Amino acid sequence: xSDVAIKVENLGKLYRLGEIGTGTLGSDLSRTWxxxxxxxxxxxxxxxxxxxxxxxxxxxxxxxxxxxFEVKQGEVLGIIGRNGAGKSTLLKxxxxxxxxxxxxxxVRGRIASLLEVGTGFHPELTGRENIFLNGAILxxxxxxxxxxxxxxxxxxxxxxxxxTPVKRYSSGMYVRLAFAVxxxxxxxxxxxxxxLAVGDAEFQKKxxxxxxxxxxxxxxxxxxxxxxxxxVKQLCTQGLVMRYGSTIFEGxxxxxxxxxxxxxxxxxxxxHSGPLAEAPGNDNIRLLKFAVKPLRGELLTISxxxxxELTFFNQKAGINLDxxxxxxxxxxxxxxxxxxxxxxxxxSQQGIYTVKGQLPGYLLNAGIYQFKLLFGESQRHLLFxxxxxxxxxxxxxxxGSNNSILPGxxxxxxxxxxxxxxxxxx
Amino acid sequence: MQTIEASPAADPRxxxxxxxxxxxxxxxxxxxxxxxxxxxxxxxxRDLVLxxxxxxxxxxxxxTILGPIWFFIQPLLTTITYMVVFxxxxxxxxxxxxxxxxxxxxxxxxxxxAQALTATSTVFTANAAIFGxxxxxxxxxxxxxxxxxxxxxxxxxxLFLLIWSYYLLTTDALHxxxxxxxTPVLVVLMxxxxxxxxxxxxxxxxxxxxxxxxxxxxxxxLMYATPVIxxxxxxxxxxxxxxxxxxxxxxxxxxxxxxxxxxxxxxFSWAYLGYSALATAVILxxxxxxxxxxxxxxxxxV
Numbered sequence: 001x002s003d004v005a006i007k008v009e010n011l012g013k014l015y016r017l018g019e020i021g022t023g024t025l026g027s028d029l030s031r032t033w034x035x036x037x038x039x040x041x042x043x044x045x046x047x048x049x050x051x052x053x054x055x056x057x058x059x060x061x062x063x064x065x066x067x068x069f070e071v072k073q074g075e076v077l078g079i080i081g082r083n084g085a086g087k088s089t090l091l092k093x094x095x096x097x098x099x100x101x102x103x104x105x106x107v108r109g110r111i112a113s114l115l116e117v118g119t120g121f122h123p124e125l126t127g128r129e130n131i132f133l134n135g136a137i138l139x140x141x142x143x144x145x146x147x148x149x150x151x152x153x154x155x156x157x158x159x160x161x162x163x164t165p166v167k168r169y170s171s172g173m174y175v176r177l178a179f180a181v182x183x184x185x186x187x188x189x190x191x192x193x194x195x196l197a198v199g200d201a202e203f204q205k206k207x208x209x210x211x212x213x214x215x216x217x218x219x220x221x222x223x224x225x226x227x228x229x230x231x232v233k234q235l236c237t238q239g240l241v242m243r244y245g246s247t248i249f250e251g252x253x254x255x256x257x258x259x260x261x262x263x264x265x266x267x268x269x270x271x272h273s274g275p276l277a278e279a280p281g282n283d284n285i286r287l288l289k290f291a292v293k294p295l296r297g298e299l300l301t302i303s304x305x306x307x308x309e310l311t312f313f314n315q316k317a318g319i320n321l322d323x324x325x326x327x328x329x330x331x332x333x334x335x336x337x338x339x340x341x342x343x344x345x346x347x348s349q350q351g352i353y354t355v356k357g358q359l360p361g362y363l364l365n366a367g368i369y370q371f372k373l374l375f376g377e378s379q380r381h382l383l384f385x386x387x388x389x390x391x392x393x394x395x396x397x398x399x400g401s402n403n404s405i406l407p408g409x410x411x412x413x414x415x416x417x418x419x420x421x422x423x424x425x426x
Numbered sequence: 427m428q429t430i431e432a433s434p435a436a437d438p439r440x441x442x443x444x445x446x447x448x449x450x451x452x453x454x455x456x457x458x459x460x461x462x463x464x465x466x467x468x469x470x471x472r473d474l475v476l477x478x479x480x481x482x483x484x485x486x487x488x489x490t491i492l493g494p495i496w497f498f499i500q501p502l503l504t505t506i507t508y509m510v511v512f513x514x515x516x517x518x519x520x521x522x523x524x525x526x527x528x529x530x531x532x533x534x535x536x537x538x539x540a541q542a543l544t545a546t547s548t549v550f551t552a553n554a555a556i557f558g559x560x561x562x563x564x565x566x567x568x569x570x571x572x573x574x575x576x577x578x579x580x581x582x583x584x585l586f587l588l589i590w591s592y593y594l595l596t597t598d599a600l601h602x603x604x605x606x607x608x609t610p611v612l613v614v615l616m617x618x619x620x621x622x623x624x625x626x627x628x629x630x631x632x633x634x635x636x637x638x639x640x641x642x643x644x645x646x647x648l649m650y651a652t653p654v655i656x657x658x659x660x661x662x663x664x665x666x667x668x669x670x671x672x673x674x675x676x677x678x679x680x681x682x683x684x685x686x687x688x689x690x691x692x693x694f695s696w697a698y699l700g701y702s703a704l705a706t707a708v709i710l711x712x713x714x715x716x717x718x719x720x721x722x723x724x725x726x727x728v
Contacts, residue, residue, distance in 0.1 A: 007450075015726060016726070092558075092725070095560070095561050096454060096561035097557070097558060097559065097560070097561055097725055098722070098723055098725045098726055099454070099455075099456055099722035099723045100454065100455070100456050101456055102456060104453055104454060104455045104456070105453070105454040106450040106452075106453050106454075107451055107452045107453070107454065108449065108450055108451050109451055110451065111561075113560060113561065115559045116559045116560075119555075119556050119559045119560045120556045120560070122481055122485055124484070124485040124488045124489075125481060125484060125485060129480075129481075129484065132477055133477050133478075133481055136471070136473050136474035136477045137474060137556070137560055138560065138562075139471070139562065141473050142473040165488070
């Protein structure tokens with residue numbers, strides 16, 4: 001008797017890069033020949049990990065490598081990691097969409113996976129017909145669907161259009177209906193891949209609520225992949241961090257999120273050294289330096305304020321040049337998107353520019369933030385946009401008796417005016 | 427209605443191994459046995475098969491004026507074309523049978539095979555989007571295709587029977603006999619043959635798209651290698667050394683027996699029919715093995 005719902009042992013998944021087609025018949029035959037003799041696949045190099053930023057030496061890559069973990073019954077496991085860390089591949093293997101190359105997964109209970117909502121919806125069929133079809137694809141029987149039909153329609157909120165072909169639906173209605181079917185699945189194990197990024201805010205809240213419901217009240221095991229750290233913290237009990245196809249951290253959801261956020265490089269300083277042509281950028285713009293430092297003191301805290309300084313090389317002379325700073329927190333919520341006009345008289349020059357900007361203290365709350373830069377011409381044409389170029393952390397400062405970080409995006413220092421109006425006898 | 431079978435306490439298996447290792451519902455592994463079809467699982471998903479069949483019908487004729495009448499128009503127009511071209515212009519014999527009945531019988535059973543095969547052969551490529559996102563037994567898809575073609579065949583058989591009885595009552599050119607009772611066997615054989623061939627093609631097309639091209643006109647050519655538009659007796663016109671090529675075609679005996687039972691013209695041979703059954707079994711087996719191997723990982727190569 002054990003309460004482990006999923007046990008993953010040495011799981012590996014090998015992918016072939018490049019085109020499959022012409023010229024592969026020959027290598028297919030030699031692979032088959034090797035396998036028949038019980039030899040290793042001659043084209044699979046051992047130990048090459050999946051780092052998409054470096055160029056590998058073979059055409060094969062381990063999208064998952066030696067992945068081991070267990071999920072207990074009733075746990076909600078959040079799987080986080082950068083793009084290409086192998087999260088989706090892991091979910092695909094778990095939901096049996098594709099077979100692993102090595103290792104195995106032991107499962108106790110029925111798995112239903114939501115890698116996408118509305119899989120198998122047929123545009124010509126009505127909402128009603130699609131509920132049955134989609135439900136059956138997800139593994140429900142006709143009876144089960146019939147029993148839950150009213151709830152599904154109710155949850156989706158498209159009752160009025162239920163006998164209209166879904167091709168006439170608005171995309172929002174379509175997604176609502178699709179999620180509603182999935183939300184009423186009753187498997188022992190539910191696998192969810194970022195399907196929450198659908199619908200309007202109200203519906204998203206409803207979906208998160210439903211997921212919480214499924215895990216807490218019904219005691220189901222849920223595997224949840226997301227880039228939304230807020231949702232992971234809110235929904236999950238356990239967390240798993242992946243990088244380059246391997247798991248690098250296991251623990252509680254909060255610990256995992258913290259690990260992930262801290263392991264991604266929090267360097268508040270970027271400087272390019274070396275030839276100009278190798279600096280990040282393109283033929284228009286080369287990024288040379290970007291740094292964030294406190295206005296006062298040594299540390300970036302909620303009270304210190306901050307100054308950011310950008311240095312770049314501009315190639316295009318005689319234009320109106322502008323630079324935009326975009327700040328986001330780790331939940332990918334934009335804090336601001338603010339531009340500086342560098343030249344306004346079509347008089348930009350080829351050469352190096354520096355731009356400085358300041359944010360006052362008591363504006364940003366404690367937390368980790370990311371800067372993204374966009375360079376434009378006449379505020380119209382994009383010359384160059386970076387990925388998140390810089391990450392920095394604002395530290396908390398305890399003021400008064402409360403030591404913990406206050407919730408919220410902003411951390412204003414509000415001066416309250418309090419006055420006693422009148423004594424009232426009740 | 428299904429519940430999960432592997433409630434640990436209810437598991438009757440006794441095993442010396444650590445108990446926790448033994449009551450897994452499922453183990454996902456790189457490779458499975460060649461013939462491990464998971465028919466039990468397909469049975470659990472039987473509602474899905476029926477819903478797919480229903481979807482095929484409903485979606486095909488939505489937004490058409492004539493709707494299901496197209497089921498009758500297609501074989502009738504084809505039959506009339508054959509009558510004009512092969513009987514009228516090329517003056518090919520129908521073995522003394524009224525051309526309308528002769529060609530319609532051939533077209534009806536041939537269409538069943540050809541459409542089932544063509545549709546099955548694209549199962550993986552056409553459904554890659556669904557297959558890549560959600561798991562259900564892949565076999566449900568080809569099964570549902572063959573089933574929906576079976577229903578279509580049933581409808582078209584009705585049309586054929588209507589015209590057939592008209593000729594039966596008004597002329598004495600038709601001589602139906604007891605072999606007519608073999609029809610269900612023929613229909614099953616043909617369905618399985620289409621399923622087997624379709625599975626082979628669908629599995630191989632995931633990697634080598636060339637086969638899709640081959641199949642498109644291959645089916646067309648195969649029709650001429652099958653006695654659909656000519657009676658098998660006409661084969662004598664062919665030089666001896668090429669005759670085996672036609673006779674090796676397992677569809678041959680099926681079409682010929684179907685026609686013999688209903689029309690009383692042509693021939694019947696247990697040996698040929700037995701050969702067809704054997705060939706069907708072999709093709710189905712090969713198809714199953716290949717399909718089974720490919721379905722595990724085709725999302726990586728499609």
